[in-house]
Amino acid sequence: MALSFAPPRVPLSDEDEGRAAVFESTAADLVGVAGSRRCATTLHEISNISPPAVALTMVTERKEDTDSRGSNEEEGGTERVRVYLRIRPLMEVEKEKGEEQGCVSVQDEETLLLRDPRESFNSKTPERGVSQSVHKFTFTQILGPDTTQQEFFECTMKENVRDVLLGENRLLYTYGVSNSGKTYTVQGTGREAGLLPRALVSIFGKLRGRLYDALDLKPFLCQGVRRLNCAEVRAEEVRRDSLLKEEEGSISQNSRLRGGASVSCDSGIGGVSSGSCITTQLEDSDSVCLDAEALSHSGGERLEEGVRFSVWVSFFEIYNEFLYDLLEPPPTLQSRKRTTLRLSDDRHGNPYVKDLTWVQVRSAEEAWKVLRIGRRNQSFASTHLNQTSSRSHSIFSLRLLHINPEGESGHSTHTSELTVCDLAGSERCKDQRIGERMKEANNINTSLHTLGRCITALRNNQSNRSRLPLVVPFRDSKLTRVLQGFFSGRGHSCMVVNINPCSSTYDETLQALKFSAIATQLVHSPSSKTHVAYIQSLLRAHGLQTNESAREEGGECSQAEEGDVTMFDSEELMRAIAVLKQEVQRQREEKEELEARVREQVCSEMMEVIARMENDFSETLESERALMEERYEDKIKNLHKSLKRFYAQEIEDRDEQIEQLAADLRRSAEAGSEASGALPYPDTPRPPRRQASSVCSSSSSSSSFSSFSLAEELSRVQAELDQCRSELQEKTLELRRYQGLLSLPAPSSTLTSAVDRKLEEGQRCLRQLRLDLQGMGRDLQYAERACCHNTSGERLRLLLANTDSTLAKQDQALGELQNSLLLVKMDLRKKTDRLAQLKATSPPRAPPAPGTCAKRGCGGAELGGGENHRPEKRPFLRSPVKGRVPPRNAPTTPATPHSRVLHSHQRSPAPGPAPHHKGRGCVF
Numbered sequence: 001m002a003l004s005f006a007p008p009r010v011p012l013s014d015e016d017e018g019r020a021a022v023f024e025s026t027a028a029d030l031v032g033v034a035g036s037r038r039c040a041t042t043l044h045e046i047s048n049i050s051p052p053a054v055a056l057t058m059v060t061e062r063k064e065d066t067d068s069r070g071s072n073e074e075e076g077g078t079e080r081v082r083v084y085l086r087i088r089p090l091m092e093v094e095k096e097k098g099e100e101q102g103c104v105s106v107q108d109e110e111t112l113l114l115r116d117p118r119e120s121f122n123s124k125t126p127e128r129g130v131s132q133s134v135h136k137f138t139f140t141q142i143l144g145p146d147t148t149q150q151e152f153f154e155c156t157m158k159e160n161v162r163d164v165l166l167g168e169n170r171l172l173y174t175y176g177v178s179n180s181g182k183t184y185t186v187q188g189t190g191r192e193a194g195l196l197p198r199a200l201v202s203i204f205g206k207l208r209g210r211l212y213d214a215l216d217l218k219p220f221l222c223q224g225v226r227r228l229n230c231a232e233v234r235a236e237e238v239r240r241d242s243l244l245k246e247e248e249g250s251i252s253q254n255s256r257l258r259g260g261a262s263v264s265c266d267s268g269i270g271g272v273s274s275g276s277c278i279t280t281q282l283e284d285s286d287s288v289c290l291d292a293e294a295l296s297h298s299g300g301e302r303l304e305e306g307v308r309f310s311v312w313v314s315f316f317e318i319y320n321e322f323l324y325d326l327l328e329p330p331p332t333l334q335s336r337k338r339t340t341l342r343l344s345d346d347r348h349g350n351p352y353v354k355d356l357t358w359v360q361v362r363s364a365e366e367a368w369k370v371l372r373i374g375r376r377n378q379s380f381a382s383t384h385l386n387q388t389s390s391r392s393h394s395i396f397s398l399r400l401l402h403i404n405p406e407g408e409s410g411h412s413t414h415t416s417e418l419t420v421c422d423l424a425g426s427e428r429c430k431d432q433r434i435g436e437r438m439k440e441a442n443n444i445n446t447s448l449h450t451l452g453r454c455i456t457a458l459r460n461n462q463s464n465r466s467r468l469p470l471v472v473p474f475r476d477s478k479l480t481r482v483l484q485g486f487f488s489g490r491g492h493s494c495m496v497v498n499i500n501p502c503s504s505t506y507d508e509t510l511q512a513l514k515f516s517a518i519a520t521q522l523v524h525s526p527s528s529k530t531h532v533a534y535i536q537s538l539l540r541a542h543g544l545q546t547n548e549s550a551r552e553e554g555g556e557c558s559q560a561e562e563g564d565v566t567m568f569d570s571e572e573l574m575r576a577i578a579v580l581k582q583e584v585q586r587q588r589e590e591k592e593e594l595e596a597r598v599r600e601q602v603c604s605e606m607m608e609v610i611a612r613m614e615n616d617f618s619e620t621l622e623s624e625r626a627l628m629e630e631r632y633e634d635k636i637k638n639l640h641k642s643l644k645r646f647y648a649q650e651i652e653d654r655d656e657q658i659e660q661l662a663a664d665l666r667r668s669a670e671a672g673s674e675a676s677g678a679l680p681y682p683d684t685p686r687p688p689r690r691q692a693s694s695v696c697s698s699s700s701s702s703s704s705f706s707s708f709s710l711a712e713e714l715s716r717v718q719a720e721l722d723q724c725r726s727e728l729q730e731k732t733l734e735l736r737r738y739q740g741l742l743s744l745p746a747p748s749s750t751l752t753s754a755v756d757r758k759l760e761e762g763q764r765c766l767r768q769l770r771l772d773l774q775g776m777g778r779d780l781q782y783a784e785r786a787c788c789h790n791t792s793g794e795r796l797r798l799l800l801a802n803t804d805s806t807l808a809k810q811d812q813a814l815g816e817l818q819n820s821l822l823l824v825k826m827d828l829r830k831k832t833d834r835l836a837q838l839k840a841t842s843p844p845r846a847p848p849a850p851g852t853c854a855k856r857g858c859g860g861a862e863l864g865g866g867e868n869h870r871p872e873k874r875p876f877l878r879s880p881v882k883g884r885v886p887p888r889n890a891p892t893t894p895a896t897p898h899s900r901v902l903h904s905h906q907r908s909p910a911p912g913p914a915p916h917h918k919g920r921g922c923v924f
């Protein structure tokens, strides 16, 4: 087994450290809570109001005191609970069993490392997914297996003894797994006396010559009873009994146990003889060897002159949640049942054991004998872990009565107490197979668990002062009730954790250490004495004077610093309560104000944060928007470019077509001029206007009317117009030919002039049409631009309306043109009639010369002939909008292509190939 204070002899190799996780189960980091600024501030505030009560009836060497406490003193005067760890050595038997697996190693004086052994429950059920883990614990001090009892006493108990002599209350309790050495630590064996006998020797060594004569105690008790609590009153009774029956037995007159049991105290053996080592022989098999001289002179404190002491001891156990007085005689055969004791609260609310026997002792030996008697009555049993396992929690208490018979205010008293608690060892219930042992184990574990809960709750209350304090479950077990006072400000506690390094009890050891890790975080509760000074200062601050302060002013020595609230009479207490209520009210108001301020600040900060967030958000949005805009600009540009390209191509194609048509036109015109008798109608088939407009209408019925269809329509219209123009030109030429052929009489010249007028009108209309077409071209370009820049339907609709109106105008112009042509036709018919009349009246003419239009009846004979009389049967010019000339009396309805589509529910004719017009026989 490797255990030392130097760097651990079983160090973790690099490899190990890499593999094994270290769980810091200690409060090393949280220890700061104890000395945290908040805690320190709180206590500092209290100490401002109420300066710490200066001790007692003793003059102490404070410097040394402070030095010796060293780092345990936290800032602000708060002291951390001291937790010592003692590791017992492995026994030979245990070594033979292979219990030594190096699971316990000491890193330094304060740090312990536990590494899971192979067979431990912890390694089988990995914690946080780590199969083998190392646990780290920190303690006030770690004492290894080589530590002697004397060293351990010096380290742990000596300070407690000094404090008790100074008038403080102290508790030392041992905690650990069964068979870990708790009883050995407290009581010791053979020459290895434990803490308790050493403490007794130390105390009595200090009190040598200062013990109060028991017979003289009576007047003091009468005077000082006001200052004693119930337990002390009980002690007084014991004392009285003892005095009344002093002649009984061989026990010395002031050493009598209640209930008849007596301790035979042979002063010849037990006397504290100066100088050498003494041995108190209690039983043949048991002896304790103490260096009394060394112990009695080990402290640096100096007792105050004139103060005398009276020492009382008690010893009881908590077995299966029942309290038994260990100084009571064991049950006889007749009365097998042990008497149980009850717990009560004194008038200050402090629990005490009712009817407990207190024995006044005058020497360490007497006290030790009392302890040994009690130990005889204690419950021990053999378990699988320990041959003499304690089955109960045993509590040994020593009370010091500080008496100052020559004090200025008469007999002043003060009580201090040293309690040493040897807790029963925790163990696994399943290991106990006997019913009684199992029950004991259950009760032991339950009470230890409650102790753990109390310490955890205390720790939480100390570390989270802003929250509502948790209820500390002291009442859940007898053990915690008995020890309650030491955790609530009546005194300080100190814990000794015992462990054995056996691997078989590793899991229990780990649990015990985890519990102790919580205890290391505890801070001692402020002394209840400070309440007295606090109340006094409060009353003084409110201009109220207590009797105590009046006495002080009268030159009397104050006892307030030593006393508790009982030193105030009821009136003073009522005043103090009223003042405290006011104080509570004031603090509540302050708190509310503070809360309101904090809320306001939080609100304003939140608003700022929200405003900042809003700004950031809007900036982000803005940048996003700019980015999007940029992106869409690019997209629009690209679209614009591609549209431009597309329409440029379209326009190019159209221009080509126009050029082609123009070329065709020129060719046909040339052909027409060459062959004057040729038919005046062009052969080029032309899609009917109506169909074109229907196609246009059908395309316009689509909601996504595109400019492409407009362009198509436009090109189609343009083609038609070109065709019309060419036909018109042809007809004009034909007319001129007719004019040339006819030598009209004078009255006919008026007719021809009218025809000319009409023709001019037709030409004007054509010009107008051309202009409209140009306008449409412009609109088309504008539409293209609109498509590139703004594709909104509204603008398209506007363009469409413009185009429609242009088309309507065009239709109208065409209609007018048609009318004009009809008039021309009528005139021509009249002319023909006139010619026929003229022919009939005039002499026959010579046959027409070759080359004239005999084929088409251009000659006079033909003109009057019936078979070739087609001109009057057919229209002179096909209407570009077939059937679109409304009847004269037809109602005026919107007739634009777009409006037709919008206002009509008739299906548009399906777009198809333009019907081929068969010659000039087409009827409009």
Ligand SMILES: Nc1ncnc2c1ncn2[C@@H]1O[C@H](COP(=O)(O)OP(=O)(O)OP(=O)(O)O)[C@@H](O)[C@H]1O
Residues within 6 Å of the ligand: 087, 088, 089, 145, 176, 177, 178, 179, 180, 181, 182, 183, 184, 185, 189, 386, 388, 389, 390, 391, 423, 424, 425, 426, 498
């Ligand atoms: N520091 C030590 N040095 C030598 N032996 C020790 C030490 N500590 C304990 N032992 C021995 O270990 C054995 C068990 O010790 P002890 O009875 O004190 O354990 P325990 O914790 O009180 O057990 P239980 O809780 O069951 O009562 C005893 O034989 C004791 O002498």
